[in-house]
Amino acid sequence: MSDDSTLLSKGPCADCGSSDACATYDDGHSYCFSCGAYTHGDGTKGDGATRVPSELIRGTYRDLGKRGITEATCKLWGYSVADHEGRKVQAATYCNALGEPVAQKVRTADKDFFVLGSLKEAGLYGQHLWRSGGKKVLITEGEIDALSVSQAQANRWPVVSVPNGAQGAKKSLASQMEWLKTFAEIVLWFDNDEPGRAAAEECASILPLGKVKIITTPHGLKDANDLLREHGAPAVLDATWSGRAYRPDGVVAGEDLTVERLKAKAAPGWQTPYPLLNEKTRGIRPRQLWLLTAGTGVGKSTDAREWLYAALVGGKKVGAVFLEESVEDTAKYLIALDNNLLAEDLEDDPSILSDAKWAASHAKLFGRGNYQAYDHFGATDSDGLLNKIEYMALNGAELIFLDHLTIAATGLDLDGTDKLMVGLRALIERTGCSVVAIAHIRKAQSGAKSAEEGAQISLDDIKGSGSLKQVPDVIVAKERDQQAEGPEKDESMLRVLKVRRGGKTGPADHLRYDTKTGRLKPFVPADTSGFDSPETDGNTDF
Template sequence: MGWMEQHIACPCGDSSDAYSINDDGWGKCFSCDKRFPPDGQESKGVTEKKKNKDLLPVDGFRDLPARKIREEVCQKYGYFVTEDPKTGDTIQVAPYKDANGRTVAQKVRGKSKKFYTLGDFSKAGLFGQHLARKGGKRLVVTEGEIDAMSVHQALKTWPAVSIPNGAQSAAAAVKENLEFLESYEKIVFMFDGDEPGQKAAQECARVLSPGKACIATLPLKDANEMLKEGRTQELVQAFWEASEYRPDGIVSGKDVWEQAVKQTEQGISYPWPSMNGITYGQRKGELTTWTAGSGMGKSAFVREIEYDLLKQGYKVASIRLEENVGRTAKGLMGIHLNKPIHLPGQEVSEEDMRIAFEATVGCGRFWLLDHFGSLEDDNLMSKMRYLAKGLGVDFIILDHISIVVSGMDTGSDERRVIDNLMTQLRSLVEESGVGMHLISHLKRADKKGHEDGAQISLSQLRGSGAIAQLSDMVIGLERNQQAKSEDARNLTKVRVLKNRFSGETGIAAYVRYDKDTGRLNEVAYEEDFEAEDDEDSDF
């Protein structure tokens, strides 16, 4: 979304220049904080939404004398001066480009700081983003296009970009371009020195990973004022001396009374009621690891949790590296239909399939990663951080950690790689508040195999002790795949191996797979379960 017009009078009458109209016709006053619909606007300053979406042709480049910006800088950014085809007034045009470097939108600046936009901003990145390669040491982000060009002219080689719509929507712009910004080691926010600008810089810094954001302080209003006044050296100095953003977080114990006496709430329920007894439910901001032997149903268990979270209204992202997105979709839709539609011979009408799709995968609260196999941990973390911070998902499913590291050049030090990955996952959970369900494999048991129903212990987690150490909850699934009776083969013990929340561990539930519906249903404990499970055992 882009602003069609900015800095005009508000219909509320409280402000003469704090009102803006976006490209769907709605307006917002940043003084009274009210929104107004496209129809029925009565203020004189509100003009009709511009219908012309055709981009203006480039009309050569020139110096901007009033701004002290040179022609070659304008040419590099594609910023040009021309005549408004309707009014004949002189206007300045800032191009916004897509990921392929094509101009898809333009922000037009007219007299008295009146703005309107052309084209499709939904496909556009930041102003000047096409000039900055993905990944690098430092990147400057400014509050306006003129400031970005001023910074680049002063710094010469360092890249500078601008958010599209000013301080009021700066954090949203950062979220929309999070993957690009996170690829840099340091992001320097060089916003206006007024209160809105500095507040916006703080909000933007909070979106990025800890230690990445820096905030520059200028002695004048903005970067262009520094350039116009000939204080270029001070502008360069502000770039290098920008302070690393550190959120306020240290509080006195005497100030936490309300938190201390607040009743602890039950977590978000699991699909199997008995599990909520030991775990007190699942919580955002926690990392839960699920583990079992090969082919024991780890993915199926977590899929039931995915479905239940969606049913409760939460936003969920699914990163399943051993199946394609079609299989993921069929799995969730099948749960809704109570039919294993991923298997041949399942007859379901197109109408029922559509209903299941819109209730699960197509509900608007579900995201998938279209990727099969291993991927670099930096690439994975960038995508997960975008899901958590950019899209605001409540829970992320990662299936599974072993395949993440399988394609890396780990040499003989797989443990170190997993340690590092688990630390990054733990950090993401802490900084974003997202809940995470992680699937991990087990080492082979010495005697009775896990596929034969052997009891699981924390020490059997494959690859690294960090998996258990950094998880809030570790849950094992035990099942005898080779039992004589079908009932025993389809019965799983859900065992809590670690529980940081309450400390309670042990068997939390018994769950049986129904092959007719494809569902995992809790069953009441019966003493003969243990006998069925052990009837083939020699131990």
């Protein structure tokens, strides 16, 4: 079934005899929500549709007199009435992107609610009725309000409802962010009560700036359906144009900057596993972008996983976006770290860990709701990537690891890379998360010592647009001579290249990789001459 067509009407089905379950779309195809019969636009039969889940209620469509909703509107939206287990109920049918029914939110006469099917498979209520993109989409707090606004607009313009009311509105909109961003204007019309007003402000804060308007139901009424019943469709239609533009708080009067407010301590930074790095940077603070850079094969990803593991064990909510490996590989690396094993040994022979240890590590790392990973399927579209990172942050991730920016910027020119970096910076500010991203080093000039041979790294060595050194708050380089003899081959040094606020640049921790356990640990070297360079203070704010 096409997800690019628009529903025109519902009527009788020639296959099963239903009087009103067969939907006809503007590309000519039809689909029966009762028997699942699918007919292509050329009249040929197809089997491309899924039958209605058996647990869903098959009700009838009729006028909702007390609500002022017509039978035609109910039929379009799949809002039916029925007898269910001896009770009169109303059922709002939720569909997936293909328009297939997957769930119902059922309301009893006593205002009890329950769900049949799986709301996780559905989008916003009514989302399947509208194409992506357009001038405006209006979002309500409940299904009846969505029907009320749609009917007032002659059922012609995009209206949807969040499925779980005010308390779940932000999460519901975050999950459909890519679709919402295709509209030029996003209008929120939630209930005119404290939870509804708070939810509208909360939702507006995560939506694209400059696109959002918020409607307050006029005449002191609670919602769109109250307005429809008491003042009619013209009043509802007029209200759809009355939304105020959402502007985030930002302008602060001097008298509001009280001494107590100025004396408030800054949020503490998360402490990395490396003490000297923490001393120079004060840790990874909320709303910071860190960049970790090094030569090819020097160990950037190894550091990122070590930090990710430490954060996860320490109770941080984390997100893992590793674009050079699968989500399974990243998870196995973390389990290997938890058991002081080489990941490649664990991959070759999973039985080196007992079932009990597998289960214990899995529960410790992934069973507490603190871990999210992006299954990229090999795709690296920059806009899509930012949407997924933002979703992770809105879903609770405090610290997100992106390995690596060079892949994310593949195919982009310098302007495109700048846009990616600015977009990443903006979502960090919007969501309050922190991101640790990895970037590559430029190839050394002919005859010059390379980063892979332990050369000192500077900001100008970072590969790509200048925004990669200008946008981050902190930049850390890792230096290691891959061609060294003996144990020095597994030793490296961190060099702080940039700290936007209050830290120092210069050499930091020396690290040693344990080839038996796969762990990376700081150590105090007997001789640091190979990495010697002056420590610097001063302004590194780009």
